[in-house]
Amino acid sequence: MGRAHRPAGHLGLIVIAGLVALFSLVPLGFIAWVTVDVGWDTVRTLVFRGRVGDLLINTVLLETATLPITTALSIALAWLIERTRLPAAGVWSWLMVTPLAVPAFVHSYAWIGIAPDMHGLWSAVFISVLAYFPFIYLPIAATLRRLDPAIEDAAASLGLNPWRVFWRVVLPQLRPAILGGALLVALHLLSEYGLFVMIRFDTFATAIVDQFQSSYNSPASNMLSGVLVLCCILLLGLDGLLRGSERYARVGSGAIRPVQRHRLGVFMAPALLLPLVVTVLALGVPVFTLLRWLMIGGIKVWQNEILGTAFGETIVLALAGGILSMLVAAPMAWLSVRAPGRLQKLLEACHYYVGSLPGVVVALALVTITVRVALPFYQTFATLIAAYILLFLPRAMVGLRASISQAPVELERAAMSLGKSPGRAVWLTTMRLAAPGAAASIALVAMGITNELTATLMLAPNGVDTLATKFWSLTSEIDYVAAAPYALLMVVLSLPLTLLLQSQSKRTAGQ
Template identity: 45%
Template sequence: MRASSSSPTRGAGVTVLAVAVAALILLPLVVIAAQAMSLGWDTASAFLFRPRIAELLRHTGALMVVCIPATLLIGVGAAWLVERTDLPLPGVWRTLLLAPLAVPAFVSAYAWISVRPDLAGFSGAALVATMAYFPFVFLPTAAMLRVLDGSDENIARSLGASRRTAVLRTVLPRLRPAICGGGLIVALHLLAEYGVLEMMRYQTFTTAILQQYAVGFSDGQGSLLATVLLLLCVLVLTAEVILRGRARVARVGGGTPERPERIPLGKWMIPAILALTAVVALAVVVPVALVVKWFVASIDQNVVAWGDLLRVTGTSLGLAVAGGVAAVLAAIPAAWLLSRRRSFVSMLLERVTFVASALPGVVVALALVTLTVRWADWLYQSTAVLVSAYVILFLPRAVVTLRSGFAAAPPELSEASRSLGVGGRGTFARVVLPLALPAFLTGFVLVALAVATELTATLLLAPTGTRTLALAFWGASDELDYVRAAPYAVMMIALSAPLTLLLRRQLRGSGSRVSKKEQV
């Protein structure tokens, strides 16, 4: 009776905490919208309906029109070759095709532009963005291919359909959520990207907002640009929902899923290997080799400030730990509700939480600057505000992992613990936490590694005198001092490499088990 009577109170408390976190997520939207509306329609329309805004729209649209199909083609094609054909050494290819995630996109742009200044502009921006972002399509598509039941495809073949027809009718429709999800991530990254586009001298809304901030210090015109960027994010999110559809793609019924047989490449084996080799070379080998080249030059010229490098690395690690811990703690209420209380409220909180993934760092930073300057100047350029920005930006990464972790701790175990007289906190610490601990660690690592290489929000919000690896690298590369920038680039790659290993491990494990949720 004690456990059941306290359950509503606990549920209400968790809901209140989840609503508070959702309010923090929505805060940048409210601030930016209020700032933009304060200018009035006449001023806003005069600013927005200008040739400059149309040019930014064309640039942003052109980048998305080229990069999204290119990343889909490379990501889906590579996933198919690795998971469904007799390509040799598939495990090695999985690691190599995820390796671009270990090289921050703006570091890759620095490597290319340092030896090919003629790449500046649209072509260079499209090349770097495509090579940096295709793993976001490859990862979910490959994971889906590893767990799909091959019985439908085999049945289609037994009824006389060709292999191509069977794949198009039974496999491709079930890949749609993974493909649309990957395309959504790529689109949102393109809208939020700053470092690559600024380095390639290709102007979009994100770069224009930073420039407007520099000359106007977070005035209403910068908020208007941010509002347009947010509207583009909403359009992208809406398009993804429509394209994804509501058709069920999971396996229904009991029994053991059938593993589809791998397709022999035959005469296409050599072209497939060459194509994947070219992708890995452009996305990983060339950027890393160029970064190492400049790093060796910095050692030869004795320009590496080892003390400063260690201090900056320590600062980056400190912020990464703070951001990771804060995001995991903030994600607990929403993740708990989603795993224990699937309701309209919990689903709404989930949607609000995931709005963060559509907020470019510059928009979040601009809103927090406006908020602190006007109503809490004592918080301006403080570490607390910077960590809050990290939580807003990267909270979805923690929510997703914690939700799966809580699902690994069945509610029946918690009820059994309470029936034995253990309180709510004791049950959480002794029953739930040990089972969910791997998910907590995964969520922390994902957020911490994202924080370690974050640029735009840190650029605007970092306390005076605070330098991270990303800021130190950006300051040197912005002055075209490629030799001095190289040590910071090498260190960022070294910190990002564990993310690739983590994702590689998750992808490898996805093929060995299919959860009951996926089978129902």
């Protein structure tokens, strides 16, 4: 019955989605190809050496130190804001998401501006927590809004005090949100380049870019990227094991009643102190540093033709990458909702996995391929846009899939019954209703491109500067005054993303 209702043209969409899935496998194919090409002896020499061991130790220390601190901080903030009578909870909720508008490497720039001696592991952990905690805070806060407080009331009626109710009832239900956010942070820590270079902390991403800049297409950088991909795969596998197969959904009729917020009493002052300190550290310091450098530079730092050019090129690349990523993701998004199946799920997984790969690996794959087999495409806009599509394809998928799922399939069938072709019917009905989701996907991808650094540094054509790359070149020359306008414009362009994320989080929770 369900098969008969499928649009007749979905086979063509499967072919298109299959081609996109094959394209998304290019980075993994590149790793396998290079490994075979250089031979086992070279692989063993380049991988099993002291330098790789040092980078692995740094990576493990960074992940194991940052994730617990970030998780504990996010849980505490989300609980205070969503479940207690904290004054101005709505304002704090927005402020806890706003640090995402500040690129991670701008956080480093800000802190180095007031503490030039910051470097090493604990500086990396400190800045990483401030830059990335919203990734865990957001899903936890959204989950707390959706939880039915009747479950907590039932536990309390059995004699459990508030702390035991939290540990035994609430925290287990936050597990998927915590793990999902922690995975995002862990993958960002693997892929981040600018943050760690500025504070002189070596990671695989910094080592790969350094090796690439010193020797284009070197076997050493290729092998390091292979190890980095293995680290990503291990993180994804560990996430799957920790998630398990437990169900957390609420089954039954009726609406969830409003949450009764807890009184803080004598703990009001320290409770207010936590979000205040986080806001000062994660937002106050970057804003203060930017304003300080801008005041030192005066009007002259804005009277720069390159600033306008970089701003324009950033907008063009962001819009082009956003629109093309949305169009590339559309066939798979439609298939995953309207014609699900085993093949479709496999293709969808290929669309999503590439988002877990560091930008430096994707860029290195495209550099190697263009240099070896497609030299005319080396350092062209086409290759740069291809990298953006690969990196941000999952972002485009998320918004589109959600919007298509909310468009009634009956409208497509009605259009086809009136003589419209399947493709025309989908375009006139579902895709028009999914337009807001498509716009959100374009915005999400565009904001990611605005702040993208490593792939743009490695792939941008000569003479092309985005806000991120120009900011980076100026900070590399220790010209922090001239770099400030570029940082400020990136923050301004990124603010809509944070507003969009917060709005979607509250809309999902029914607020």
